[in-house]
Amino acid sequence: YSNVRRFLQKGQTPPAEAVRTEEMINYFRYDYPLPASRQAPFSVTTDVAQTPWNPDTRLVRIGLRGYDVTAQGRPAANLVFLVDVSGSMSSDDKLPLVKRALTMLADKLTAKDRVSIVVYAGAAGVVLDPTANPKHIRAALDCLEAGGSTAGAAGIQLAYDIASANFIKGGINRIFIATDGDFNVGVSDNKALEAMVKKYRDSGVTLTTLGFGEGNYNEALMERIADLGNGNYAYIDSAMEAQKVLDDELSASLFTIAKDVKVQVEFNPAQVSQYRLIGYENRALAEEDFDNDAVDAGDIGAGHQVTALYEVVPTGAKGWLPDRRYDGNRPPAPSASGRELAFVKLRYKLPGEDASRLIEKPVPASLLRTASTPSGDMAFATAVAAFGQKLRGDKYLGGYSYAAIRGLAGNPQGYWRNEFLKLAQLAAVQEVRSAAKD
Missing domain, CATH: 2.60.40.1230 (Gamma-adaptin ear (GAE) domain)
Incomplete structure (x- = not known):
C-alpha cells in the first residue's frame, strides 16, 4: 500500500504488478x-x-x-538490525529514515530484550554487539553513514550468525533488514539466498524486510524473502509510516x-x-x-x-461465465x-x-438473502478492494469510478483512512492526465 502511495504522490500510475489488492485491504484495521x-x-x-x-x-x-x-506479556527478544549502508542509501528517504525508524523500534523494547546492529556495503561488519541499553542503540544508529557497493549475502550471513549465537530459547529471534533492495553485488543466485532464509527459519530465526527509497528498489525480492522467513514486509516512505509499522503494530511484527x-x-x-x-x-x-x-x-x-x-x-444469478450449450458441459x-x-x-x-x-x-x-449495501467497516474494506482492482486494471469492476470508490469509503475517522480518500483523488487525476495524453 505504501509503495502504491509513493507512485501516486509523485503523479504516477503504479505498475499493475506493484499493486497487491489483499495487502491494500489489510493495510487497515477493522x-x-x-x-x-x-x-x-x-x-x-x-x-x-x-x-x-x-x-x-x-x-x-x-x-x-x-x-x-503487551511488551511485558511477550517473551524476550533477540533482534538483529541488518542495515544497508551502501552508496545507494545516501538520500534522505533511505538511510536517514532507516535510522529514525529503527530508533522508534529500539525505544519500544524492554530490559529483557537484546539488539545487535550489523551493516553491509563493500563488506559486512558488526556495529553494535547485543545490548539492552537504548542509549547505545541510538548512538550506534546515529553514527551510520552511506558509502560503497552492496554485498548483501555477506551481511545476511553475518546477521544470521549473530542471531544464532545469541538465540533465546522460547523467545523472539528475528532479523530486520533495512535496505533499498539493491542486492546487486554479493548475491549471484537468489535461490541460494532463499535457501539460507529457509534454513534459519526452520531453526527459529525469522526475518522481516523493511524497504526504503526508490530507484534500484526490488520489492518482489523483499516480499519473497520475508514470506520465506516467516516474517513480514513493509515499505517505509515516511516517519509516519515508520511509526505505524514499528511502533503501533510492533507486537504483530515481533510476537x-x-x-x-x-x-x-x-x-x-x-x-x-x-x-x-x-x-x-x-x-x-x-x-x-x-x-x-x-x-x-x-x-x-x-x-x-x-x-x-x-x-x-x-x-x-447471472455470472461471469457464458451459458453452456451442451448438457454435459453444464454443472449438475x-x-x-x-x-x-x-x-x-x-x-x-x-x-x-x-x-x-x-x-x-x-x-x-x-x-x-439479507445482504444489503455495504456500510461501516465493510464499506471501507470494499472501497479499498475496488481501489486496488481499478489500479490493477482488473476486468471485473466494469466502469466503477474513483469517485464511486471515494463515495463508498464515506467520511472515515482517523489519519490513515482519510489519507486513502486523498489517494483515490490522486488516482482519479492521474487517470484524467493519462487519458488526455492518449
Whole structure:
C-alpha cells in the first residue's frame, strides 16, 4: 500500500504488478472481536454485502483477529538490525529514515530484550554487539553513514550468525533488514539466498524486510524473502509510516501467536454458482496442502488481522461465465438448498507445537438473502478492494469510478483512512492526465 502511495504522490500510475489488492485491504484495521483464549488464538468474523460494482453478485468478507499482548506479556527478544549502508542509501528517504525508524523500534523494547546492529556495503561488519541499553542503540544508529557497493549475502550471513549465537530459547529471534533492495553485488543466485532464509527459519530465526527509497528498489525480492522467513514486509516512505509499522503494530511484527496459518473456504453450490477471491494471487494454497502439516504457510503475530474478500454469484444469478450449450458441459443442479452459504476452516499450529489445530465455522445462507449495501467497516474494506482492482486494471469492476470508490469509503475517522480518500483523488487525476495524453 505504501509503495502504491509513493507512485501516486509523485503523479504516477503504479505498475499493475506493484499493486497487491489483499495487502491494500489489510493495510487497515477493522473492528473484529478479540478471541476468547490463547488456545484458540483467533476470532473469525464473516459478513455478506451487495457488490457495489455488480448487482448480480455479493461480497463475502472473512476476517481473522489474533489476541494482543503487551511488551511485558511477550517473551524476550533477540533482534538483529541488518542495515544497508551502501552508496545507494545516501538520500534522505533511505538511510536517514532507516535510522529514525529503527530508533522508534529500539525505544519500544524492554530490559529483557537484546539488539545487535550489523551493516553491509563493500563488506559486512558488526556495529553494535547485543545490548539492552537504548542509549547505545541510538548512538550506534546515529553514527551510520552511506558509502560503497552492496554485498548483501555477506551481511545476511553475518546477521544470521549473530542471531544464532545469541538465540533465546522460547523467545523472539528475528532479523530486520533495512535496505533499498539493491542486492546487486554479493548475491549471484537468489535461490541460494532463499535457501539460507529457509534454513534459519526452520531453526527459529525469522526475518522481516523493511524497504526504503526508490530507484534500484526490488520489492518482489523483499516480499519473497520475508514470506520465506516467516516474517513480514513493509515499505517505509515516511516517519509516519515508520511509526505505524514499528511502533503501533510492533507486537504483530515481533510476537508470533500461530504458525503455518492456512484458511480454506468451501462454498455451497446450492447457494453459490461461481466465486473469486479478490487478491492473494501469489499466496494461493493447493487444496491438498491444507491438511498437510509439513507444508509451510504464513505466521500470524499478536494483534494481527487478516481480511479476505470473495465476490460470489448466487445460484441462479447471472455470472461471469457464458451459458453452456451442451448438457454435459453444464454443472449438475444442486440436490438440496442447504442452510449454509460456505464453510470456513482455519488450520494453525501454536508456537512450539508440530501438530496443527483446526477452527471451523459455517457461514449461514441467510446472510446471502439479507445482504444489503455495504456500510461501516465493510464499506471501507470494499472501497479499498475496488481501489486496488481499478489500479490493477482488473476486468471485473466494469466502469466503477474513483469517485464511486471515494463515495463508498464515506467520511472515515482517523489519519490513515482519510489519507486513502486523498489517494483515490490522486488516482482519479492521474487517470484524467493519462487519458488526455492518449
